[in-house]
Amino acid sequence: MEPPTLRYRESIKGISGRKSFTYLARAKEYSRKGIEVINFGIGQPDIPTPKHIVEEAKRALDNGFTGYTESVGILELREAVAEYLNTRYGSDVKTSEIIITPGALSAIYLAMISFLDPGDEVIVIEPSYPPYTEIAKFIGAIPRYVPMIWMGSEEGFRLDLESLENSITNRTKMIILNNPHNPTGAVVPPRDIERLFEIAKSYGVIILADEIYDNFILEETQFTSTISFSEWRDYLLYVNGFSKTFSMTGWRLGYLVAREEVIAKLSNLAVNIWSCPTSFVQKAGVIALKGPWEPVKEMINLFRKRRDYMVTKLREIRGVEVWPSKATFYLFPSIEKILSNLNIDVDSFAEQLLEKKYVVVLPGTAFPDKAGRNFLRLSFSLNIKLIEKGIERFKEFIDELMYK
Numbered sequence: 001m002e003p004p005t006l007r008y009r010e011s012i013k014g015i016s017g018r019k020s021f022t023y024l025a026r027a028k029e030y031s032r033k034g035i036e037v038i039n040f041g042i043g044q045p046d047i048p049t050p051k052h053i054v055e056e057a058k059r060a061l062d063n064g065f066t067g068y069t070e071s072v073g074i075l076e077l078r079e080a081v082a083e084y085l086n087t088r089y090g091s092d093v094k095t096s097e098i099i100i101t102p103g104a105l106s107a108i109y110l111a112m113i114s115f116l117d118p119g120d121e122v123i124v125i126e127p128s129y130p131p132y133t134e135i136a137k138f139i140g141a142i143p144r145y146v147p148m149i150w151m152g153s154e155e156g157f158r159l160d161l162e163s164l165e166n167s168i169t170n171r172t173k174m175i176i177l178n179n180p181h182n183p184t185g186a187v188v189p190p191r192d193i194e195r196l197f198e199i200a201k202s203y204g205v206i207i208l209a210d211e212i213y214d215n216f217i218l219e220e221t222q223f224t225s226t227i228s229f230s231e232w233r234d235y236l237l238y239v240n241g242f243s244k245t246f247s248m249t250g251w252r253l254g255y256l257v258a259r260e261e262v263i264a265k266l267s268n269l270a271v272n273i274w275s276c277p278t279s280f281v282q283k284a285g286v287i288a289l290k291g292p293w294e295p296v297k298e299m300i301n302l303f304r305k306r307r308d309y310m311v312t313k314l315r316e317i318r319g320v321e322v323w324p325s326k327a328t329f330y331l332f333p334s335i336e337k338i339l340s341n342l343n344i345d346v347d348s349f350a351e352q353l354l355e356k357k358y359v360v361v362l363p364g365t366a367f368p369d370k371a372g373r374n375f376l377r378l379s380f381s382l383n384i385k386l387i388e389k390g391i392e393r394f395k396e397f398i399d400e401l402m403y404k
């Protein structure tokens with residue numbers, strides 16, 4: 001008989017860690033040895049949290065704001081979230097329709113575990129943010145993947161709504177829509193969002209909309225938030241957070257917006273998992289939303305310049321096809337030609353690039369399911385000098401592999 005320490009719940013056995021975190025640990029390991037690693041794998045802005053936000057957290061600590069708070073989050077922060085969303089997106093969100101969570105990922109977890117039963121199906125647009133799949137697997141729910149269609153370096157990625165609709169079965173309960181989309185950098189056009197809601201209504205499924213990159217719009221593109229459609233709120237679980245916009249990944253602060261009765265259910269579970277979000281971090285969140293927003297704007301302008309620079313540089317490399325992402329801080333170039341020429345897969349490409357040139361990129365396979373197998377994700381969350389150096393090494397690596 002197995003010792004009790006090995007008698008896990010069945011569904012935890014198949015859960016994977018995250019490649020991005022593994023690569024991060026390896027990059028740190030090389031750095032400790034004094035090797036300069038160029039890390040394009042990072043999923044967080046490289047600027048510090050704006051000072052006024054940090055100051056507010058310090059102030060809250062000094063004032064002794066260190067106890068438990070309401071499990072749905074302090075009213076002041078829920079008011080700030082409602083005001084922010086309603087001003088920005090013309091929505092009609094009330095404070096009773098908001099739950100503050102320790103990061104957006106906890107909101108996603110809370111939503112998935114509250115709505116999905118074992119055997120239920122959830123539509124995931126691939127390539128995808130990995131936790132959607134792992135959480136589904138943990139619950140015993142089944143991810144059904146709908147690929148983003150790669151239209152080439154001029155047009156980028158397109159959501160195929162027809163195949164999405166065809167993937168719906170009578171077990172489908174949820175569609176996860178990550179828009180703007182990690183890792184492709186695509187933005188779903190407004191007419192597709194409306195169509196998605198119509199699909200959700202006709203099949204009785206709910207949309208979990210993860211809009212964590214909504215401030216990272218790099219083009220004059222028509223980003224439309226799902227929260228702006230007040231008539232569709234019965235079909236929506238809306239998730240956002242502070243990690244990316246305010247460079248607050250380590251603070252752990254996010255939120256979920258849904259109908260009041262949904263929030264009541266979710267908060268009953270939340271209070272039994274994390275009691276409440278961290279008190280003083282919530283105070284900082286209020287100030288983050290109230291502004292000033294200049295540091296955010298400056299960051300986006302900086303990221304736009306880096307994206308343009310990186311696209312130009314990558315386009316100089318034979319075999320790399322890159323589309324200038326419309327949003328996020330990632331590029332998702334295809335290296336299909338290189339891979340088929342060399343007869344290697346994208347994982348071993350990324351692995352060798354790290355081992356030989358100390359450059360971290362994430363293989364597209366890090367984003368379930370398989371649609372990313374000819375792609376790499378490169379973050380432009382590092383300064384131009386490092387980008388230049390990293391792309392130079394990347395080019396050298398390809399030249400050596402292809403033309404040795």
Ligand SMILES: Cc1ncc(COP(=O)(O)O)c(C=O)c1O
Nearest residue numbers: 043103104105129182241243254
């Ligand atoms: C698509 C997407 N959703 C959610 C998150 C998680 O955000 P948080 O740090 O607020 O949990 C990330 C972070 O990488 C992400 O890329």
